[in-house]
Amino acid sequence: MTDRHRKRAALEPAVSLFEREAELAPPSRRPFSVSGGTALVVARAAGTALWSVSLLREWGSLQGDLDLEPGESGVVLGVLLGVQGLWMLLLLMLAWMVWRGGNRARLLVMFGATASITASAVAYFATGEEITVRTTLLTLALDILILLALSSRDARAWTRRRRD
Template identity: 35%
Template sequence: MRIIKDFSTGYHSRNGGGDSISTDGDLPVVDARPVPLPASELPRQTDSRDRRPAPTMVGAALVIIRALAALALAVTLFSTPGEFADVTLGESPADQQTTTAAVIFVGIVVLVFGLGEVFLAWRIFLGSNAARVIAMGLSSVSILVQAIDASTGTTSITLEAGLAGLATDILVLLALSSQRARIYAKRQRVPAVPPSLAPKRLPS
């Protein structure tokens, strides 16, 4: 190892992967060429951006919570469709039958949405940028709809109704729009090379 003095100005910062940098300006140079390497082992590229950051895991967990809420609502709609029909249209049997079918249809839509959210959370956890953008888009639409409903007086956001979902959507936006989540989702992934395709080292 040799050291190049005053290679740069000393500073404290962070790199693109979020790791802390603290340097005095000197540059140590390590020559690893004399280190023996087995012929069957390839040099492995390392990148701090390949480590899954906390905002990505939190965002995926919040999307899972949103999915569980949708699945719970779907189960409720499937298990007691008649109760929703009674509350909506009174005692008319024909109207109750029509509304029961409508409630079941809504339950199917909610079930599909919940399963889609589970898949979306899994893709976010794996680092898919498209899934991250879709999740943020769904949260933005949900927040906008609730804001319009609250401003027009259609619904009121209370602790019992609406507040938990609104808070979840806001937290999803905060987590997945963070710099670390964005860098992780947009990083370039280097495919692994199987040993059979690895270049052979020539004897020295």
């Protein structure tokens, strides 16, 4: 097993992380973790599209629960779908930038996934919101997998080698 693929000790000092990265040559080819992370970000964007379709299907009952007038209903639905569309486009753009080796895009995707996971945890613990397949389980699982893929040592070294 090469030094680059050696597992790190749980209590490894942070200083050793920077020393080893300088010693190791970043991989010249795109690591699988970057390819997989990009695919997961695209899947996350597809999940956003599926959520929007689900919102359209359930809008009739939601409109009644929210006590919206017909004119207000169209505006609220349009705003929600517009925000979802912008979010999906942003995810696809970030996926492309991560695929090309953008370190800032990789960090932004990881920050977004962390914020999404934190929001789900707060909603679960503070308000008792259930985590189900129909609500947040799929997006939560994808966010966790994105974090695991893009925070790998190979992904970090490869994207730092290729400047934004």
